Amino acid sequence: MKLQVNGKPVELPDGSTVAALLEHLAVEPARVAVERNQDVIPRRTWAEARLADGDHIEVVTFVGGG
Amino acid sequence: MLGAQDPFVLAGKSWRSRLIVGTGKYKDEDETRRALAASGTEIVTVALRRIDLKPGQPSLLDALKGYAILPNTAGCYTVDEAVRTARLARELGMTEFVKLEVIGDKRTLFPDAEATLEAARVLVKDGFVVLPYTNDDPVMAKKLEDAGCAAVMPLAAPIGSGLGIRNPYNLRIIMETVKVPVIVDAGVGTASDAAVAMELGCHAVLMNTGIAGAKEPVLMAEAMRLGVEAGRKAYLAGRIGKKLHAAASSPEHGLIE
Numbered sequence: 001m002k003l004q005v006n007g008k009p010v011e012l013p014d015g016s017t018v019a020a021l022l023e024h025l026a027v028e029p030a031r032v033a034v035e036r037n038q039d040v041i042p043r044r045t046w047a048e049a050r051l052a053d054g055d056h057i058e059v060v061t062f063v064g065g066g
Numbered sequence: 067m068l069g070a071q072d073p074f075v076l077a078g079k080s081w082r083s084r085l086i087v088g089t090g091k092y093k094d095e096d097e098t099r100r101a102l103a104a105s106g107t108e109i110v111t112v113a114l115r116r117i118d119l120k121p122g123q124p125s126l127l128d129a130l131k132g133y134a135i136l137p138n139t140a141g142c143y144t145v146d147e148a149v150r151t152a153r154l155a156r157e158l159g160m161t162e163f164v165k166l167e168v169i170g171d172k173r174t175l176f177p178d179a180e181a182t183l184e185a186a187r188v189l190v191k192d193g194f195v196v197l198p199y200t201n202d203d204p205v206m207a208k209k210l211e212d213a214g215c216a217a218v219m220p221l222a223a224p225i226g227s228g229l230g231i232r233n234p235y236n237l238r239i240i241m242e243t244v245k246v247p248v249i250v251d252a253g254v255g256t257a258s259d260a261a262v263a264m265e266l267g268c269h270a271v272l273m274n275t276g277i278a279g280a281k282e283p284v285l286m287a288e289a290m291r292l293g294v295e296a297g298r299k300a301y302l303a304g305r306i307g308k309k310l311h312a313a314a315s316s317p318e319h320g321l322i323e
Binding site: 005006007008025027028031032033035038040042043058059060061062063064065066 | 088111117119125135226252
């Protein structure tokens with residue numbers, strides 16, 4: 001399936017979970033939050049939450065700001 | 067230290083420091099760490115951005131251990147963007163606190179008052195402790211308080227401008243108008259600006275560029291700490307009235323002839 005992750009195309013096996021996406025991106029899960037199609041996906045559901053073809057995903061973290 | 071007897075109470079929590087510091091624009095994490103320590107701050111703001119899809123970046127959060135994190139919605143121009151950003155920040159930061167910014171104009175970074183109020187209402191209903199960046203407008207401040215915001219954060223001058231306290235009278239009227247804490251957010255350029263804000267009776271000051279943009283950010287962080295403390299003490303002490311003519315300090319009788 002094809003996802004848009006932070007505006008860029010990412011391809012993953014069908015039925016992949018949020019946890020699998022984060023592993024694919026090699027990001028430390030504790031340091032990010034994830035949104036799918038403009039709704040936050042709670043951290044506690046990442047192991048089960050399955051993504052679907054065409055999903056728009058945002059993976060964000062904290063950076064310096066005022 | 068004054069802070070123990072004169073705590074800054076925000077949303078039911080007491081803080082010793084009345085200086086809230088932003089974490090943007092520092093040279094590196096080490097400078098961030100040293101400047102924050104020198105400022106004496108307990109609350110630091112952060113922004114939320116997309117991760118760099120290349121892994122291995124150090125996390126800012128490592129440098130911010132021990133501080134209360136106040137995520138902002140900087141860069142948001144619509145209610146929807148601000149609300150989404152706040153929700154992501156809550157999920158990431160495990161905090162209900164949010165510095166709400168809804169910007170209305172790229173050049174001045176002035177807030178969009180209407181959108182800020184609307185976003186504040188949505189976020190308060192959603193359980194957030196909302197600290198909104200706003201104009202120095204007493205009417206708007208009252209509306210934000212009525213919407214359930216935990217403080218109001220009027221700008222002293224445009225973000226990053228360093229122009230100082232441009233309208234002390236509006237700030238005074240805002241303090242007369244609302245019961246929630248008034249935190250000057252944006253425009254402070256040097257320690258005397260911070261002191262002026264505190265002398266006016268503002269409850270706290272939030273700044274980033276004023277420290278991070280100084281030639282010596284760590285030294286300026288300390289200066290800002292002292293400026294805030296000096297201004298707060300002067301406010302509590304009660305300044306003398308202003309007179310046109312002199313009033314001698316030394317006795318006027320008993321002079322030799």
